[in-house]
Each structure stands twice: as C-alpha cells, then as structure tokens.
Amino acid sequence: xxxxxFLFIVCSIASxxxxxxxxxxxxxxxxxxxxxxxxxxxxxxxxxxxxxxLAAIQLIVYAGAVVVLFVFVLMLLGADAAAVREDRxxxxxxxxxxxxxxxxxxxxxxxxxHAGQVTRFAPASATHxxxxxxxxxxxxxxxxxxxxxxxxxxxxxxxAIAVARTKHAPGKKRMAVRSPKELFHGPLVPRxxxxxxxxxxx
Amino acid sequence: MILTGQLLxxxxxxxxVIFTIGAVGFLVRSNILIQLMSIELxxxxxxxxxxxxxxxxxxxxxxxMFAFFIIAVAAAEVAVGLAIVLSFxxxxxGVLSDEADSLRH
Numbered sequence: 001x002x003x004x005x006f007l008f009i010v011c012s013i014a015s016x017x018x019x020x021x022x023x024x025x026x027x028x029x030x031x032x033x034x035x036x037x038x039x040x041x042x043x044x045x046x047x048x049x050x051x052x053x054l055a056a057i058q059l060i061v062y063a064g065a066v067v068v069l070f071v072f073v074l075m076l077l078g079a080d081a082a083a084v085r086e087d088r089x090x091x092x093x094x095x096x097x098x099x100x101x102x103x104x105x106x107x108x109x110x111x112x113x114h115a116g117q118v119t120r121f122a123p124a125s126a127t128h129x130x131x132x133x134x135x136x137x138x139x140x141x142x143x144x145x146x147x148x149x150x151x152x153x154x155x156x157x158x159x160a161i162a163v164a165r166t167k168h169a170p171g172k173k174r175m176a177v178r179s180p181k182e183l184f185h186g187p188l189v190p191r192x193x194x195x196x197x198x199x200x201x202x
Numbered sequence: 203m204i205l206t207g208q209l210l211x212x213x214x215x216x217x218x219v220i221f222t223i224g225a226v227g228f229l230v231r232s233n234i235l236i237q238l239m240s241i242e243l244x245x246x247x248x249x250x251x252x253x254x255x256x257x258x259x260x261x262x263x264x265x266x267m268f269a270f271f272i273i274a275v276a277a278a279e280v281a282v283g284l285a286i287v288l289s290f291x292x293x294x295x296g297v298l299s300d301e302a303d304s305l306r307h
Contacts, residue, residue, distance in 0.1 A: 015216070031236050049256075054249075066242065073235070112211070
C-alpha cells in the first residue's frame with residue numbers, strides 16, 4: 001500500500017465518520033468535535049490533491065475559527081440549553097431522511113466509476129496549489145472578488161455584532177453592578193447573604 | 203484499485219457522500235446549531251469536489267480560488283448565523299427551529 005493510498009483511506013474514513021457524528025450526536029459539543037474531524041480529514045485530502053495552500057487555509061479558518069466559534073456559542077448558551085431533545089415529528093423525519101439517503105445512493109451509483117471511462121490524475125507540476133500559484137491567481141484574475149470578499153467579511157462581522165449584542169431600552173440607564181454576587185453566579189466559595197465569603201465574615 | 207491510485211471519481215463520490223450526510227442532517231435535525239454545522243458539511247463537500255476537479259487541470263488554479271472564496275463566505279455565514287442563534291435564544295429561550303414561529307398568526 002502506498003503512503004498516498006493510506007492517507008486517502010484514513011482521511012476519507014475520518015471525514016465520513018465525523019460527518020455522521022455531526023448529524024447523529026444529541027449533544028452539540030460532540031457534533032462540533034465531529035465537524036472538526038471532518039474538517040481535518042478534508043484538509044488531508046486537500047494535501048493529497050496537491051492543494052497545500054487550501055489545506056492550510058482550511059485548518060486555519062475552519063478548525064481555528066469556525067469550530068471555535070461554534071464551541072464558544074455552545075458555552076455561551078450553556079450545555080443544557082443547547083442539548084435539547086427533539087421529539088416532534090420523529091417518524092416524518094426518519095422517513096424523509098431514509099428517502100433522501102436512498103435517492104442520494106441512486107445518484108452515487110450513477111457516479112460510480114466504470115472501467116474504461118475513468119479520470120486519472122497526471123503528476124502535478126511543482127507550482128500547482130502552492131501559496132505562490134494560488135496567490136498569483138487571486139491577485140490577478142480574482143482581484144475583484146477578493147476585494148469584495150474583504151468587504152463581505154467586514155459587513156458580516158459588524159452585522160454579527162449588531163445582531164448578537166444585548167439591547168437596552170432607550171432612556172433607561174443600565175443598572176450598576178452592586179455586589180460581586182451579581183457578576184459571579186457560581187458558588188465557588190460559600191457566601192452569606194451580603195455576598196461575602198463566609199470565612200471572611202465570620 | 204483505491205489503494206494503488208485514486209481516481210477523480212473516488213473524490214467526487216466521497217464529496218457526494220459528505221454532501222448527502224449534510225443535507226440529511228439539515229433536514230432531519232431541528233437543533234439550529236446542528237443545522238448550521240450541516241451547512242458547513244455541505245460547503246466542505248463542495249470544496250472537496252472543486253479541488254478534485256481542479257486537480258485534473260494541472261497549472262490552472264481557478265477551482266482552488268473558487269474554494270478559497272467559498273471558505274471566506276462560509277466564515278461570514280457562520281458568524282452571522284451564530285449571532286442570529288444567540289439573538290433567537292434570548293427571544294425564545296430555545297435553539298429548536300420548530301420554535302421559530304413568531305410570524306405565524
């Protein structure tokens with residue numbers, strides 16, 4: 001077995017198992033870990049396809065930013081709030097899932113390679129998929145969409161802040177935090193009614 | 203055959219499997235967070251197919267450039283989507299998409 005074939009097998013199994021973990025997990029934290037597995041597997045496949053730049057971008061943006069953002073929101077909502085049971089229309093969901101899977105398997109059989117009409121990869125040239133090659137393409141042919149993507153990211157971040165921030169009623173002043181008990185809800189140390197630790201008050 | 207050398211069809215098949223898993227997850231699950239993750243799965247599958255097809259055309263990296271833009275758009279989408287999830291959770295106290303029925307009279 002060649003090293004490339006081994007990489008392909010491992011990465012494809014990891015990505016499919018991770019994808020199944022995303023949709024089968026009850027706890028969204030486990031789904032996020034499954035998404036991370038899929039992303040790392042696909043980054044390995046990008047390496048196999050001699051797309052080194054995209055593999056690095058995939059790891060930085062998806063594994064480093066998107067999954068972390070998911071986990072961050074999960075922690076913000078709380079594990080109990082995010083892991084809710086989904087009981088409504090269970091049978092209909094099952095039936096629709098099975099029907100869609102059957103349809104997709106039919107499409108995949110149509111895609112399955114037949115002998116004689118397969119596409120083999122030629123050996124890649126040294127510049128295919130490098131930072132230099134993709135960067136040159138980005139800053140010559142793709143300069144307009146590249147600049148538009150920067151504008152899109154700025155607008156998305158500002159919009160995300162505008163949507164997610166807590167709204168305060170106009171004309172109403174924010175209540176000042178009076179005691180540390182309002183800031184820290186968790187009972188890290190036993191406290192009396194005034195919010196001070198019991199060891200200090202006694 | 204799959205161990206000695208991979209064909210383009212193997213990658214397209216794998217991408218279609220991951221895309222189908224993502225589509226089924228988006229339709230079947232009603233937790234909005236998992237639906238967003240399923241969207242990410244579908245975008246990743248499309249990226250894999252784009253890069254695999256681009257590998258056939260050696261020296262031309264248009265497909266990889268396209269995948270790059272898809273990654274950028276996916277990052278923007280997930281930021282806005284999670285902000286909407288947070289806002290929705292403050293409004294309704296849940297993360298199930300069945301609960302998003304404020305427009306129903």
